Amino acid sequence: MAKISRKAIDQMQRSIHVLPPHHRPVHMRKTIALLLLGCTMAFLGSAMAQGPNVRMWKNKQGEEKRMQFIRMDGENYCRMRTEDGKIHRFALRLLAKEDEQIARSMRPLAADTGSGRSSADTAVMIDKIIYEKCVELKARPNEAASDEDFVRRIYLDTVGRIPNLVETREFFASENPNKRNELIDVLMESEGYKSHLFNYFADMLRVRESLDGTQYVRGVSFMRWLKDCIDKNRSYGEMVHEMLTASGKAWEVPATGYLLRDSGMPLDNLANTVSIFLGTEIGCAQCHDHPFYDETWTQAKFYEMASFFGSTVTQLGPDDFKNGDPRNRILAEVVQLIKKNGGDPDDKQNSGAIRQLNAMIGANRYAVKDVSKNHIKLPHDYKYSDHEPGEALKPKFLEWPDERNYTPGTQPGLTPRERFAGWATAKENPMFAKVIANRMWQRAFGIGVVEPVDNLFAPAMDSNPKLLNFLADEMRRTNFDLKAFQKTIFYTKAYQSKATTVEYEPGTDYAFQGPLLRRMSAEQVWDSFMTLQLGNPDKFRGEQGELYERTIAMDLDNISGQIAVQKLTAYKNMRKTLQKIKGAQMEEAMNDEDSEMTMQHQGTKGDKHLRASELSQPAAADHFLQDFGQSSRLVFDGSTKDGSVPQVLRILNGSTTEMLTSRDSQIYENLTNEETEEGKVEALFLSILNRRPTESDQKIAGEQISESGRFAYDDLIWALVNTREFLFIQ
Amino acid sequence: MKTYLNSLDDLSRRRFVERSAKSLLGVSLLPVLGQGSAMAQSGGGGGGGKAKSVIFLFMSGGMSHLDTFDPKTESSVKGPTNPIKTNVPGISISNHLPRLAKHMDKMAIIRSMNSVTGVHGNGKYVMRTGYRPRATIVHPCLGSWGQYLEGRRNKTLPDSVLVSTGSRHPASGFLSAEYAPIPIKDPARGLQNIRSSVSEEKFDERLSLSNQFDAAFRERFDHLKVKDYSDLYDEAIAMMRSSDLDAFDLSMESSKTREMYGDGSFSQGVLLARRLVEKGVRYIEVEAGGWDMHNYIDEGIVSRAGMLDRTVAALLQDLKSRGLLETTLVAIGTEFGRTPGINKNEGRDHHPRAFSTMMAGGGIQGGQVWGTTDKKGYAVASDKVNIQDFVATMGYGLGLDTEKTIYSPSGRPFTIGDKGKPITKLFG
Structure with missing residues (x-):
C-alpha cells in the first residue's frame, strides 16, 4: 500500500470535512476516491471500466448482464458491480450453474480487499474532527491517560476483563513508545475479544x-x-x-x-430489526399512526415493511413435508413398537415418553422457510381510510426524511426478505453504517455521538454530526470490519485520554475530550472476578451444544419409529449428562466426569467459574450477573448499569467475593509469591485496581497488617473489590 | 431516556406529597371502613380498595377449574372430583378442598375467567402484568407498579418479594432496578447474601479500609452515579442490621404454625408471605408448580389441591386471627384452566376459554361467586372476566389508581392491567 504524505492527508481532510460527503462535487469525490481509498466505491458513483473480473454473467433464465465480480460475500452470495457503478449483494443461486461455478472460483478484486488507509491514520483524522468540536464547545481536551488508567481500560474495552497481575506489570515495564497501540493489536486478536463482543451482541440481539x-x-x-x-x-x-x-x-x-427467536411474532421482530440495525423507532406504528420526525409514520407503512417478512414462516406445516404431517405416522409407529414388545402405550412411563417424543418432533418443525403467500395483513380493527382491515399490503422500503434514501437495483428472483436484507445492510443505506458506527463509539466512550442509539430521529443528544458521518463512512470504507473500526477508535488520542472528571449532564452536547466514567457491565464485573480467581479465564469453555444438536436432529420425512425411540433415549441421556456436570460444563468432561477441569473450576457454592459468555444465556435469575444488571434478554439492549441493594449485598457478602480469599485463587497465589509486606500490598493493588498503591495506601494497609497479621490480606482484598474505583472504568 | 423517566418520577413524587399533605390536613381522612365502599360505588379510579398488601398465589401449569373452584356433576367432565358443600349455603367447591370449604365465607370465587393464550409462558406473563408479551418491551408486575405510584414503604425491607417464581418473571419490567422485587429462591433460606461471614466489628473494619482506599477516587469523580452507589451501600448495610430482617427467618415461627401451613417450598413460602405482610411489604407472589396435569389428574390433583387447601386455609385462618385479613388481599391465579374432557392419558389439557381464580381478604366480600360457566365448564356463561380485569382488580384492591397512565422510557403509555376494569362489586 502506497504511503500518503501528511500534507496530502491534511488536504484531504479539509476537502472531506467542508461538505457532507453526499454534497461534495463530483471531481472532489473522484480525487478522494483515488488518493485516499485507492479503490472505487459504490456510493461515490464511479462508472465501471473494462477491468478485471468484468464479464457477461448469465442467470438461470438465460439473461445476460455485464458485471464486475468483486468478491464472495458469505457462502451463498457475492458482490457484483453493475455498469451504473452500484454494488449488489448477489445471490449465487440465481446465476446459471456454469457461471455460479465461475463466480465461486474467481479471485476477489484486489482493490476491494484491502482497507486502503491505516487505523492510525484514520484515528488522526477523527482526532481532528473532535478537536474542532472541543474548540467550538470550549472544552479542553483531557490529558493523556496514565499507563495505569490505560491498561485497565483497554483490557476492559477489548477483552472485557481487568488485566491480571502479570499483564499489568508487563505493560508498566515496557519502554516501547508504541506500547499502547501494540497492546491494542494484541488484545484484539486474543480469545477474550470474542467473548467481550459476544456479550454485547447477545444483549443487542436478545x-x-x-x-x-x-x-x-x-x-x-x-x-x-x-x-x-x-x-x-x-x-x-x-x-x-x-x-x-x-x-x-x-x-x-x-x-x-x-x-x-421471535417465532410467531414477526411484527415485533421487524420493529426490533429496524431499531437495532437502522436506528429508527417505529414500533408505535405497529398499532397506530405515529408522528415521526417531521412527518407521520403510518400504520400502513409499518405493515408495508413488515410484508417483506410476510411470506416467511418459522414453523413447518403439514404441506412442508413429503407425505403431510409426519407426527401421526411416527407416533403411530412408536405405539406399535411398544405394543409389540408387550408394553402398554398408555401407562405412565410410555405416555410420558410419547409426549417427550412429540416435543422433539415439534422442535424439528421449528425452521425458517419462505412460502408464496404473504400472511401479514392489516389488523381487523384497522381504523384508517387508506386501506381495508385485514388487507395484505405490498412490501415497500422505509424512507427517512432528510436522509439520502435509495432504492436498490432490482434483481429478479430474490425473495422479499432477501430484498429487504440487501437494502438494509447495503453501504448505500443511509442508516445501517451510521447505527453500528455509533454503537461501537458508544461502547468505547460510554456515550454515543447520538443518543439514544436505537432512535437517531428523536435524539436526546446529537453532539457532532460531522463525526458520525465520518465514522459511518469509515464503516463503509472498511466494509463493516468491526475489528478494524474499533482499533481505529482505540487508537485515537481522545480515547487514550483521561476520563472526563466533570459530570456529564444528560442531553447536553459532549465534545469527546475523553471517555466518560462508566460502571463496568455485569459481564465485565463477573469476568474480572474470574480473572482474580483464575488468572486467565479464557482457558475454560462452557457447553457448546454440539451434542444437543446431534441428538435433537430428526429427518421427519424418513425417520422410523424405531430410530425415533433411540433418539429419545439419546436425548434423555444427554439431558442427564448436562445436569450432572452443570459445574464446568465442558463437553470433554462429558466423557470423563471426574476430569480435573470439572472438579477444579466448580465454585464452592455452585458458581461455575467460567466467563459470562460461556455460561447459560442469560444467567439464572439469582446469579451474580443478573444482580449486576445483565439483560434478561427479553428486550434488546436490556442490560443496565444501575446499582441495587441485592447487587451490593452480593459483593459485600456473596460467595464470589469470598472465593477470592480461598487459598486456590490466583490472587492468593500472587500474594504468596511476594516476600515483603509492601510487595504483597502492591501485588493486591496491581491485581485488583491495576495501579500501584499510593504512600497513603501503603500506610493504611500496613496498619491493618500490624493489627490483624496474615488475615489482614483477606481484609484488604475485600476492601479493594468493594471500592467504587474497582466497579467503575476511568 | 433517563430524563423522561425522572420527570415522571417527579410527577409521582408530587402526587405522593399531595397525598401526605391531604392526610395531614385531615382532608381525606375518611373513616377507614367507609373509604373502600364509597369508592367502590364510583367504579374504578384510585384509592378504591383498602388492602395494604397483596399475597398473590400463582398456580403454575394451569390449575384445573373443574377440580378446584368450579366442580361439575356431569359425568363426562367431572373427572376425579365431586362437589362438596361449603360454609356458605348454595356454594359448592371441589371435594379436594375440604378445609377451604370452611372458609368460603371469606372468599370470592371468580368462575368466569378467560384468556386467549394456551401457552404457559405467555399465559403466565399476561397474568402477572396484564399485558400480552411483546418482544419490544417488558411490563412491570403489580408490586413494582405499587412502589412506582405510591413510593417505597420501608427503607430496610423491599416493597415486593417473589418467592420461587423462576427466571422468566417480568419483575419491574421497563421500570428501573429500584422498583424490582427481591427474589427468594428458597423460603427456608430467606434473603440471599444478607449475612456477613465475619463479625460486625470485622465488617466495619473492612468497610472503613475500603472507604479510605476509595477516598481519592470519590473525590476525583464527584458524580451522581458514584454517590448513588455509596447510598446503596448505606442502604444495604442498614438492611443487614435491621431487626425487620427477622421477617425472613421462618425458624422464628412455632413448629405448630409451620406444620399448620405444611411442608414444602410453596407452603413455607406462604408462611413467609404472612411474616412479610406483618412488616408492611406491599406485594408478595408465591409460585406453586405441578398443575400441568396432562396425565393421571386423579393422582396429581390430590397432591396439588391438597397442598393448596391446607396452606391457604391456614393462611386465611392465621391472617384472620392476627387481624390482618381486612388489610391483606389474598389472590389465587393461574395461566389457564383445563379441558372438561378427560384425555386418553387420564389427564386434562390446556383450556384458556374458561377457568377460575379466587380472592379473599383486603375488603373482599366473602361468600360470593362471580360469573358462571356452562354445564360442562367449557365456556363462560355469564359475567366474563378477562385477565386484564383480574389484574386491575388486584390493583384496585391495593388502593392503586388503575386509570393512571405511566410511560415507558420510549414514551409508550401503560396502565395497571392494560385498561382492565376492576370488579368493584367483589368488595364489600
Whole structure:
C-alpha cells in the first residue's frame, strides 16, 4: 500500500470535512476516491471500466448482464458491480450453474480487499474532527491517560476483563513508545475479544438459551455462530444479512436463530430489526399512526415493511413435508413398537415418553422457510381510510426524511426478505453504517455521538454530526470490519485520554475530550472476578451444544419409529449428562466426569467459574450477573448499569467475593509469591485496581497488617473489590 | 431516556406529597371502613380498595377449574372430583378442598375467567402484568407498579418479594432496578447474601479500609452515579442490621404454625408471605408448580389441591386471627384452566376459554361467586372476566389508581392491567 504524505492527508481532510460527503462535487469525490481509498466505491458513483473480473454473467433464465465480480460475500452470495457503478449483494443461486461455478472460483478484486488507509491514520483524522468540536464547545481536551488508567481500560474495552497481575506489570515495564497501540493489536486478536463482543451482541440481539421457552429448541447454535463470526471477524453487514435471510432449522443453519427467536411474532421482530440495525423507532406504528420526525409514520407503512417478512414462516406445516404431517405416522409407529414388545402405550412411563417424543418432533418443525403467500395483513380493527382491515399490503422500503434514501437495483428472483436484507445492510443505506458506527463509539466512550442509539430521529443528544458521518463512512470504507473500526477508535488520542472528571449532564452536547466514567457491565464485573480467581479465564469453555444438536436432529420425512425411540433415549441421556456436570460444563468432561477441569473450576457454592459468555444465556435469575444488571434478554439492549441493594449485598457478602480469599485463587497465589509486606500490598493493588498503591495506601494497609497479621490480606482484598474505583472504568 | 423517566418520577413524587399533605390536613381522612365502599360505588379510579398488601398465589401449569373452584356433576367432565358443600349455603367447591370449604365465607370465587393464550409462558406473563408479551418491551408486575405510584414503604425491607417464581418473571419490567422485587429462591433460606461471614466489628473494619482506599477516587469523580452507589451501600448495610430482617427467618415461627401451613417450598413460602405482610411489604407472589396435569389428574390433583387447601386455609385462618385479613388481599391465579374432557392419558389439557381464580381478604366480600360457566365448564356463561380485569382488580384492591397512565422510557403509555376494569362489586 502506497504511503500518503501528511500534507496530502491534511488536504484531504479539509476537502472531506467542508461538505457532507453526499454534497461534495463530483471531481472532489473522484480525487478522494483515488488518493485516499485507492479503490472505487459504490456510493461515490464511479462508472465501471473494462477491468478485471468484468464479464457477461448469465442467470438461470438465460439473461445476460455485464458485471464486475468483486468478491464472495458469505457462502451463498457475492458482490457484483453493475455498469451504473452500484454494488449488489448477489445471490449465487440465481446465476446459471456454469457461471455460479465461475463466480465461486474467481479471485476477489484486489482493490476491494484491502482497507486502503491505516487505523492510525484514520484515528488522526477523527482526532481532528473532535478537536474542532472541543474548540467550538470550549472544552479542553483531557490529558493523556496514565499507563495505569490505560491498561485497565483497554483490557476492559477489548477483552472485557481487568488485566491480571502479570499483564499489568508487563505493560508498566515496557519502554516501547508504541506500547499502547501494540497492546491494542494484541488484545484484539486474543480469545477474550470474542467473548467481550459476544456479550454485547447477545444483549443487542436478545440471545437466549431457549428459543421457544422449552428445553427442546435451544439457542446454542446461534450463539456458536455468533462467536464464530466474531472470531473470523466477518463483515457486520454480511452477518446481519445472513441473519435476515437464513433458511432452515436452528442447528442446520444457525443464523436462523435471529428469526426463530421471535417465532410467531414477526411484527415485533421487524420493529426490533429496524431499531437495532437502522436506528429508527417505529414500533408505535405497529398499532397506530405515529408522528415521526417531521412527518407521520403510518400504520400502513409499518405493515408495508413488515410484508417483506410476510411470506416467511418459522414453523413447518403439514404441506412442508413429503407425505403431510409426519407426527401421526411416527407416533403411530412408536405405539406399535411398544405394543409389540408387550408394553402398554398408555401407562405412565410410555405416555410420558410419547409426549417427550412429540416435543422433539415439534422442535424439528421449528425452521425458517419462505412460502408464496404473504400472511401479514392489516389488523381487523384497522381504523384508517387508506386501506381495508385485514388487507395484505405490498412490501415497500422505509424512507427517512432528510436522509439520502435509495432504492436498490432490482434483481429478479430474490425473495422479499432477501430484498429487504440487501437494502438494509447495503453501504448505500443511509442508516445501517451510521447505527453500528455509533454503537461501537458508544461502547468505547460510554456515550454515543447520538443518543439514544436505537432512535437517531428523536435524539436526546446529537453532539457532532460531522463525526458520525465520518465514522459511518469509515464503516463503509472498511466494509463493516468491526475489528478494524474499533482499533481505529482505540487508537485515537481522545480515547487514550483521561476520563472526563466533570459530570456529564444528560442531553447536553459532549465534545469527546475523553471517555466518560462508566460502571463496568455485569459481564465485565463477573469476568474480572474470574480473572482474580483464575488468572486467565479464557482457558475454560462452557457447553457448546454440539451434542444437543446431534441428538435433537430428526429427518421427519424418513425417520422410523424405531430410530425415533433411540433418539429419545439419546436425548434423555444427554439431558442427564448436562445436569450432572452443570459445574464446568465442558463437553470433554462429558466423557470423563471426574476430569480435573470439572472438579477444579466448580465454585464452592455452585458458581461455575467460567466467563459470562460461556455460561447459560442469560444467567439464572439469582446469579451474580443478573444482580449486576445483565439483560434478561427479553428486550434488546436490556442490560443496565444501575446499582441495587441485592447487587451490593452480593459483593459485600456473596460467595464470589469470598472465593477470592480461598487459598486456590490466583490472587492468593500472587500474594504468596511476594516476600515483603509492601510487595504483597502492591501485588493486591496491581491485581485488583491495576495501579500501584499510593504512600497513603501503603500506610493504611500496613496498619491493618500490624493489627490483624496474615488475615489482614483477606481484609484488604475485600476492601479493594468493594471500592467504587474497582466497579467503575476511568 | 433517563430524563423522561425522572420527570415522571417527579410527577409521582408530587402526587405522593399531595397525598401526605391531604392526610395531614385531615382532608381525606375518611373513616377507614367507609373509604373502600364509597369508592367502590364510583367504579374504578384510585384509592378504591383498602388492602395494604397483596399475597398473590400463582398456580403454575394451569390449575384445573373443574377440580378446584368450579366442580361439575356431569359425568363426562367431572373427572376425579365431586362437589362438596361449603360454609356458605348454595356454594359448592371441589371435594379436594375440604378445609377451604370452611372458609368460603371469606372468599370470592371468580368462575368466569378467560384468556386467549394456551401457552404457559405467555399465559403466565399476561397474568402477572396484564399485558400480552411483546418482544419490544417488558411490563412491570403489580408490586413494582405499587412502589412506582405510591413510593417505597420501608427503607430496610423491599416493597415486593417473589418467592420461587423462576427466571422468566417480568419483575419491574421497563421500570428501573429500584422498583424490582427481591427474589427468594428458597423460603427456608430467606434473603440471599444478607449475612456477613465475619463479625460486625470485622465488617466495619473492612468497610472503613475500603472507604479510605476509595477516598481519592470519590473525590476525583464527584458524580451522581458514584454517590448513588455509596447510598446503596448505606442502604444495604442498614438492611443487614435491621431487626425487620427477622421477617425472613421462618425458624422464628412455632413448629405448630409451620406444620399448620405444611411442608414444602410453596407452603413455607406462604408462611413467609404472612411474616412479610406483618412488616408492611406491599406485594408478595408465591409460585406453586405441578398443575400441568396432562396425565393421571386423579393422582396429581390430590397432591396439588391438597397442598393448596391446607396452606391457604391456614393462611386465611392465621391472617384472620392476627387481624390482618381486612388489610391483606389474598389472590389465587393461574395461566389457564383445563379441558372438561378427560384425555386418553387420564389427564386434562390446556383450556384458556374458561377457568377460575379466587380472592379473599383486603375488603373482599366473602361468600360470593362471580360469573358462571356452562354445564360442562367449557365456556363462560355469564359475567366474563378477562385477565386484564383480574389484574386491575388486584390493583384496585391495593388502593392503586388503575386509570393512571405511566410511560415507558420510549414514551409508550401503560396502565395497571392494560385498561382492565376492576370488579368493584367483589368488595364489600
